[in-house]
Every structure is written in structure tokens, then in C-alpha cells.
Amino acid sequence: MQYVALVYYQEQLINAMSEAEWHALNQECLAGVERLTDAGHFVTGQALQPVDSATSVRLRDGELLVSDGPFAETKEQLAGFYLLEAHDLNEALRLAGRIPPARFGTIEVRPVRELPPRDATGDAS
Amino acid sequence: MQVHDSIESLYRQHAPRVLATLIRLLGDFDPAEEALHEAFAAAVSRWPAEGAPDDPVAWLIRVGHRRGIDQIRRRQTARQHAHLLVSEDTGDPADAGIADDPLRLLFTCCHPLLAITDRVALTLREMAGLTTEQVASALLQRPASLAQRIVRAKRRLREAGIPYEVPDARELPERLPGVLGVIYLIFNEGYSRSEGETVVDVRLADEAIRLAEALTELLPWGEAYGLLALMLLHDARRAARQDARGELVPLEEQDRRLWDRAQIEAGMACLERALAQSPTGPYTLQASIAAVHAQAPSAAATDWRRIVMLYEALYRRQPTPVIALNRAVAVAMRDSPEAGLALLEGLAGHKPIVNFHLYHAALADLHRRAGHLEAARQAYERALALVVQAPERRFLARRLAELEAPG
Numbered sequence: 028m029q030y031v032a033l034v035y036y037q038e039q040l041i042n043a044m045s046e047a048e049w050h051a052l053n054q055e056c057l058a059g060v061e062r063l064t065d066a067g068h069f070v071t072g073q074a075l076q077p078v079d080s081a082t083s084v085r086l087r088d089g090e091l092l093v094s095d096g097p098f099a100e101t102k103e104q105l106a107g108f109y110l111l112e113a114h115d116l117n118e119a120l121r122l123a124g125r126i127p128p129a130r131f132g133t134i135e136v137r138p139v140r141e142l143p144p145r146d147a148t149g150d151a152s
Numbered sequence: 153m154q155v156h157d158s159i160e161s162l163y164r165q166h167a168p169r170v171l172a173t174l175i176r177l178l179g180d181f182d183p184a185e186e187a188l189h190e191a192f193a194a195a196v197s198r199w200p201a202e203g204a205p206d207d208p209v210a211w212l213i214r215v216g217h218r219r220g221i222d223q224i225r226r227r228q229t230a231r232q233h234a235h236l237l238v239s240e241d242t243g244d245p246a247d248a249g250i251a252d253d254p255l256r257l258l259f260t261c262c263h264p265l266l267a268i269t270d271r272v273a274l275t276l277r278e279m280a281g282l283t284t285e286q287v288a289s290a291l292l293q294r295p296a297s298l299a300q301r302i303v304r305a306k307r308r309l310r311e312a313g314i315p316y317e318v319p320d321a322r323e324l325p326e327r328l329p330g331v332l333g334v335i336y337l338i339f340n341e342g343y344s345r346s347e348g349e350t351v352v353d354v355r356l357a358d359e360a361i362r363l364a365e366a367l368t369e370l371l372p373w374g375e376a377y378g379l380l381a382l383m384l385l386h387d388a389r390r391a392a393r394q395d396a397r398g399e400l401v402p403l404e405e406q407d408r409r410l411w412d413r414a415q416i417e418a419g420m421a422c423l424e425r426a427l428a429q430s431p432t433g434p435y436t437l438q439a440s441i442a443a444v445h446a447q448a449p450s451a452a453a454t455d456w457r458r459i460v461m462l463y464e465a466l467y468r469r470q471p472t473p474v475i476a477l478n479r480a481v482a483v484a485m486r487d488s489p490e491a492g493l494a495l496l497e498g499l500a501g502h503k504p505i506v507n508f509h510l511y512h513a514a515l516a517d518l519h520r521r522a523g524h525l526e527a528a529r530q531a532y533e534r535a536l537a538l539v540v541q542a543p544e545r546r547f548l549a550r551r552l553a554e555l556e557a558p559g
């Protein structure tokens with residue numbers, strides 16, 4: 028089974044870190060990814076730029092609407108994601124619990140959803 | 153074969169045994185599960201080229217143990233786990249103590265400290281080797297809730313410092329019924345749910361039978377055989393319990409040619425082993441009752457005298473209203489509906505039993521047989537007001553309709 032682990036934390040906690048603390052956290056995440064990779068759990072993943080770098084896009088009435096944000100109304104911001112291969116949900120939770128920001132943020136674990144097979148006829152594109 | 157398929161089938165076959173030993177060697181569920189995964193990953197990458205080892209379980213334990221110790225060291229919690237690392241140098245980890253490890257795991261999963269629902273969940277995931285999602289689906293729960301339940305139950309065991317052990321000879325007679333109770337609950341959970349929800353690829357009744365089989369191999373006690381016999385004999389009637397439309401068929405109307413004879417034979421063999429030990433426990437007595445039914449050519453030709461006797465013996469050990477209810481029904485079959493009704497009326501003072509739909513269903517059935525149509529109708533209506541399960545509800549409604557429109 029594949030699970031996505033979404034990493035959320037308050038960016039202000041990160042902003043308050045010293046250079047050395049931030050470096051240590053990054054190194055710790057890299058080591059974690061190495062371990063997950065060695066054990067065959069890591070499919071892919073990525074850390075994200077802070078939320079103020081985000082741009083949102085919507086298509087309404089055929090028109091592309093572009094805006095800044097999402098604005099940080101929420102307490103914690105999305106900071107990265109992991110796509111994990113795990114035997115079951117409890118194994119995925121155990122792996123997610125070792126992602127370093129679990130200590131000060133929240134890791135949301137969601138099973139991936141398989142899309143239904145493509146219809147044989149008709150072209151929806 | 154795809155790598156993914158092969159690891160899954162290997163997992164199902166060997167994981168609980170390997171896990172059971174790794175928990176002992178590494179001291180807790182989490183490091184053991186991690187080491188288990190690594191051992192299987194190593195097997196998948198190495199066995200295709202090197203060939204599977206002669207003793208795959210021992211191989212997986214050895215590799216898992218080594219990897220587990222590496223992990224613990226790397227996590228620098230070696231101090232906390234230092235006492236565990238000692239076992240590294242005591243030679244082959246896959247040695248003497250290993251035979252008892254699945255029992256240690258089973259007794260830990262069924263520890264009385266845990267809520268009964270947690271015991272069921274842990275036993276199915278850790279001991280039967282099902283995934284969280286499979287257990288959740290089988291128990292009709294959300295995977296997220298079940299996952300939490302499992303995490304909390306393990307924490308509870310860890311925090312309480314429950315030793316990973318088989319209770320000693322003094323405690324065992326007291327602890328064994330708890331384990332048997334969990335297995336029987338798993339069985340009934342699957343057995344009574346005769347309807348709809350197609351449970352992916354898990355049949356709880358099969359899982360319970362497998363668990364009991366494993367238990368009898370490890371702990372060949374009379375009651376372990378008794379429970380296994382009981383489940384085999386009940387499950388042997390599976391094909392006859394429902395008609396083509398999925399409606400419930402009561403025992404007396406079942407087509408006995410549909411009963412699984414081979415499974416009845418297996419159940420009888422277990423019962424024989426159970427009866428060879430004394431004292432005869434409640435599961436063995438219930439299995440003995442199931443055996444009388446299994447051997448009877450029809451409901452009418454059943455040895456009801458023996459069944460009444462067995463219920464009486466059972467009632468002496470467990471004087472519960474439910475057993476009294478069953479005894480009354482058997483007396484009705486042996487003597488007359490009126491004799492059964494007299495006994496049932498004697499139970500009317502018990503609050504729990506008066507709120508139990510089967511009490512009213514039994515009253516209704518005996519009144520019907522005795523020709524008391526109005527009393528039967530009233531009892532069916534009370535039973536219908538209390539019943540929860542859809543197939544049982546439809547069965548009772550059908551009986552009530554037959555009563556009101558005879559022929």
C-alpha cells in the first residue's frame with residue numbers, strides 16, 4: 028500500500044530557529060530519507076518553500092484566476108510530503124512518526140486512492 | 153511473480169512467527185515490526201538469486217534480529233535498550249525459546265489489562281498477520297480508528313511493563329480462558345454476520361479457527377481443543393445456514409446434506425482429544441452439544457436427552473441466563489413445548505434476559521408449537537422490537553407473518 032505523509036508545522040517555529048538548529052533539522056530529515064530509502068519505504072517526497080511563496084490557481088467560467096496564498100490562516104502550514112510504501116496503516120504511522128517535524132508539527136497520513144480504470148470509449152480530454 | 157506479490161505471500165505465511173520472536177529479542181513491538189520489515193525486504197532481494205533457505209523462519213529471525221540491533225544502535229537509544237543487546241551474544245537467536253514465542257505474543261495480545269476490543273484488534277493484526285485495513289474492514293470500523301486503537305493498546309502494554317511471557321503453570325488455568333474468549337469472539341463476529349458486507353479477503357471464522365489450531369499445537373489443553381472443536385462443528389453448517397436468497401435457516405430446517413462432513417470429522421477428532429482431558433470445560437461441553445447435532449440425521453431424530461444433560465452440566469459450570477434459555481429449549485424438544493415454556497417463564501425475573509431478543513424468540517417458538525397463537529404473536533413482536541441483526545429480523549418477521557396467515 029502507498030500512503031502520503033503530509034508534513035505540517037508552524038513556519039514561525041522554523042523562523043525562530045538558529046542557523047545551526049535549522050541545519051541540524053535538515054540533516055536529520057536527509058538521514059531519515061536515507062533510512063526510509065534503504066528499507067524500501069521511500070517512493071518519493073519533497074520539502075516545500077514557505078507558504079508565502081505559494082500561488083493558487085482556479086478556473087472559473089473558463090477564466091484562470093491566480094492569487095497569492097493560501098494565506099496562513101491555518102495554524103500550521105504544509106511544509107513537505109513523503110510518498111511511502113508500507114505494509115499497512117499502522118506501519119505507515121510508525122514511519123511517519125519518525126519524520127523529524129512530527130516532534131513540533133503534525134504529520135497527516137493518508138492512503139493513496141487508486142483512480143478507476145480509464146473508460147474504454149469516449150474521450151474526456 | 154512480482155516482488156510485491158511474493159513479499160505479501162511470504163509475509164502472510166511467516167510474519168507472525170518471526171514477529172513473535174523478534175518482539176522477545178528486541179523488547180517491543182515497534183523495533184520488532186521494523187526489523188521484521190527489513191528481514192522480509194532482505195528475503196525478497198536475496199532469495200530469488202540465492203534460493204530460499206531450508207528454514208525460512210530461522211533465516212528471517214536471524215536477519216531481523218541483526219537489523220533490529222543495528223537500528224537500535226543507530227537510534228542511539230542503546231542505553232535504554234542495553235539489556236536487550238545482551239541477547240545478541242547468546243548464540244543463535246532462533247533457538248530453544250523460539251517455540252514458545254507465538255504463545256507469548258498471543259497471551260500479550262489477549263492481556264486482561266486491555267479492553268476486549270483492543271485484544272481482538274491486536275490478536276488479528278499481530279497474531280493472525282492481517283493488515284490494519286483488513287482488520288478494520290472485518291470489524292466494520294474505520295481504518296484510522298482501528299490504527300489508533302492498535303497504537304494505544306501497544307502503548308498501554310509498554311507503559312504497564314507487561315512482561316512478554318507465557319503465564320506460568322499456576323496462572324495459566326486462569327489466563328487461558330481469556331485467550332480462548334478472544335478467539336471465540338473473533339469467530340462469532342464473523343459467524344453471526346451472515347449478511348452483505350463482503351469482507352475483502354478475510355473470513356473471521358477462518359482466522360479464529362487458524363488461531364485455535366495454532367494454540368492447540370502450542371498448548372494442547374482440553375479447552376483449547378474444545379474451542380477448536382466447537383468452531384469447526386458450527387462452521388461446518390455454514391452452507392446450510394442460509395438459503396439461496398440469503399435468508400437465515402434455523403437448525404431444524406437445515407438441509408443436513410449441505411453440512412461439511414470433512415470439517416465435522418475434524419471437529420469430532422478435536423472433541424475426542426478435548427474429552428480425553430479432565431475436567432471437561434465449558435467449550436468442550438458446547439462442542440459436545442454441537443457434536444450431537446452434527447451426528448443426528450434430523451432435528452426430530454436428535455438425542456435431546458443427551459443435549460439436555462449437557463446443558464445441565466454446562467449450567468452447573470456457568471449458571472448464566474443464556475445457558476438456562478438454551479436448556480429450556482432443549483427440554484421443550486425432549487419433553488413438550490409446555491415443559492420448555494415453564495422453564496422459560498422461570499427466567500422472566502432476569503432483566504438482562506428479558507431484554508434479549510432470543511428469549512422472546514424462544515418463547516414465541518414454543519407458544520407456536522403449543523398452539524398458543526396469540527401468545528406467540530406477542531412474543532414475536534417483542535423479539536422484533538429487540539433484534540439488531542437484519543437476517544434475524546427478517547426471519548422473525550417471516551415467522552410472525554406465517555402465524556397470522558397460516559397455510
